[in-house]
Amino acid sequence: MLRVTRRFRGLSLEQAMGYLESLGGERIGSNAIEGEGWRAELAAEKVPVGPSYRLTEVTITWTGEEDVLEPIVLRFRLKAFRAPG
DSSP states (O other): OEEEEEEEEOOOOOOOOHHHHOOOEEEEESSEEEEETEEEEEEEEEEETTTTEEEEEEEEEEOHHHHHHHHHHOOOOHHHHSSSO
């Protein structure tokens, strides 16, 4: 079982959950998504960026088998990277 934690700034919790759903996951509870062979737990907080600006930072902790999880994390990162633009 592999466990991977990543943080993404400038992405809302709802956007992150939507991206995970588009990768084959289903919502289970208010802050979790489960797909075939993987699960993601999400949390969001405001973090300072400079002296007076704050961004939302979403933390996602995935668990699952390595061969299933690695492509999901990669595909999510690509979606999140394109989100602001």
